[in-house]
Every structure is written in C-alpha cells, then in structure tokens.
Amino acid sequence: MKQKLSVVKIGGNLIEDPEGFEHVLDLFSKMDGNKILVHGGGNKTTEMSQKMGIEPKMINGRRITDADTLDIAIMIYGGLVSKKIVAQLQALGTDAIGMSGADANAIRAHKRPVIKVDFGLVGDVDSVNAYGIFKLLQAGFTPIFCALTHDGKGQLLNTNADTIAAEIAISMSDQFDTTLYYCFEKKGVLQDVEDENSVIHHIDSKGYDELLAYGIISDGMLPKMHNCFHALKNNVSRVCVGNSSMLEAGNPEYTTLTL
Numbered sequence: 001m002k003q004k005l006s007v008v009k010i011g012g013n014l015i016e017d018p019e020g021f022e023h024v025l026d027l028f029s030k031m032d033g034n035k036i037l038v039h040g041g042g043n044k045t046t047e048m049s050q051k052m053g054i055e056p057k058m059i060n061g062r063r064i065t066d067a068d069t070l071d072i073a074i075m076i077y078g079g080l081v082s083k084k085i086v087a088q089l090q091a092l093g094t095d096a097i098g099m100s101g102a103d104a105n106a107i108r109a110h111k112r113p114v115i116k117v118d119f120g121l122v123g124d125v126d127s128v129n130a131y132g133i134f135k136l137l138q139a140g141f142t143p144i145f146c147a148l149t150h151d152g153k154g155q156l157l158n159t160n161a162d163t164i165a166a167e168i169a170i171s172m173s174d175q176f177d178t179t180l181y182y183c184f185e186k187k188g189v190l191q192d193v194e195d196e197n198s199v200i201h202h203i204d205s206k207g208y209d210e211l212l213a214y215g216i217i218s219d220g221m222l223p224k225m226h227n228c229f230h231a232l233k234n235n236v237s238r239v240c241v242g243n244s245s246m247l248e249a250g251n252p253e254y255t256t257l258t259l
C-alpha cells in the first residue's frame, strides 16, 4: 500500500492576515505523515509593484510578468514569504526547508508561448523532480515551495502557485496516495462569492462545466478549479478546497472535487 502524502497550498490572502497565517501554519505543522506546503503571495507582489510604480496586470488569474515584475516576484516569493513561513514552521517544530523550482532542479518549466496573450516571464511546468523531493521527505525535511520555476538555462519564471501545487501532487502520486488541499480565505467554492454560507460541498466535472457556464467561478478561482481537475485526471487521489479549518479533522464545511 502507498504511503499518504498531503500537498497543501496556501493562498495570498491567508498569508497576508497575521492571525490566518499563524493559524494555518499551526494546523499544517500538526498534520501527520508526509507533507509539502506550497504558498502564493500574489497580493504582496501586487502591493510591491504598485509601490515601485509598476502597474500590475492579471489575466484569468495569472500575472503578466515583465523583467521588473519577475524581480519583485523573486524577492517576494523566494525571499520574504518563503523565509517567514519557514521560520514560523521551525518555531512550531516542523523542519521546513524553503524551495523554489530551481533548487534541487525541483520544477522545470518553459516560458508560456504567446497565443492570444503574452504573459511574459511566466512558466508552464515541464517536469517535477519527484525523486529529489522524495529524498527531502525521507531525510525528514518538510519542503515549502514558492511560485517560481526555472528553465534549466538560468532563467527563473513566475508560475501560479495553484499550478505548482497540482504539478507536485501529480508527480508524487506514482509513489504516494496524495491529497491536494487548496487552502484560502473562504470556506470553499461558493455558489455566491459574497455569501460564506453558500459552500458547494461537492463538484464533479459536469458541475464544473455548469459553474463555468453560469460565471459562478471567476478570477483566481479559475486557475484553482482548472488545477483541481487536472490533478484528479492525473492520479491525485483527493482534492479539497476550503479555509484553514479544512486541515482539522471533523470539519465538514469545505468543497471536495471528483471527476
């Protein structure tokens, strides 16, 4: 029987809120078994870009990344956010190690081809070094991944953190029985984004098509849902979307997805 692995992605809004940040890392540190954390931080990059006079641009939940924006992303994701998370987890007794896709050649990508939109220095994932990540887990480390990949020729690329989480979960699923958790500030996928009490408890492929058609999912939820189904189609055992409480046993209020 395969060992269990939890891949937990935490979003920018959770990271920005000091209470939410401590709470989610506390729950993550208490999770049993093999685990990997993936973090975003898009809000902070938006804020820093504005401070530096660069107008942020997002299309379908993905950032248009010019060279200056990439530098900001590297500083925010690979530096500020990563190191704060690692330090907090160390304080909680979890032996965390901060990783970008370039470290240990963990995630290779190529620049997203220009079709209708030129996203600039945004990476589409080609491969994940599952064996390298496995060795870190075996050595007792908890890998903490940020939203950066590399092309193997010295170029770092900005990659949506939801995509990173899905690709890591998929690549580890040959060896592990993997659950992918998308943890953000809302209780789950909501029927009405303004109403926290409208959690959709279960979504399958048909339901997903309907939600898309009725415009019930938008913005950052678009790449998240796309990645949920991409993961399920590629051997990830379970995918869940919800707030931090989803990581605690016995909480029914979140969204589970199936094909």
Ligand SMILES: Nc1ncnc2c1ncn2[C@@H]1O[C@H](COP(=O)(O)OP(=O)(O)O)[C@@H](O)[C@H]1O
Residues within 6 Å of the ligand: 010, 011, 012, 013, 014, 040, 042, 061, 183, 184, 185, 186, 188, 189, 190, 191, 192, 193, 216, 217, 218, 219, 220, 221, 224
């Ligand atoms: N149906 C929906 N249910 C919940 N959130 C939704 C929905 N449609 C759009 N959203 C938006 O998607 C956002 C989550 O995407 P994003 O900000 O990228 O997440 P993360 O915090 O994980 O990075 C929510 O804050 C919400 O504004």
Ligand SMILES: CC(=O)N[C@@H](CCC(=O)OP(=O)(O)O)C(=O)O
Residues within 6 Å of the ligand: 010, 011, 012, 013, 039, 040, 041, 042, 043, 045, 061, 062, 063, 073, 122, 123, 147, 158, 159, 160, 161, 162, 220
């Ligand atoms: C290409 C792309 O869009 N990259 C994202 C990476 C960070 C991210 O995904 O952060 P959240 O999870 O907090 O949204 C961005 O720069 O916003």
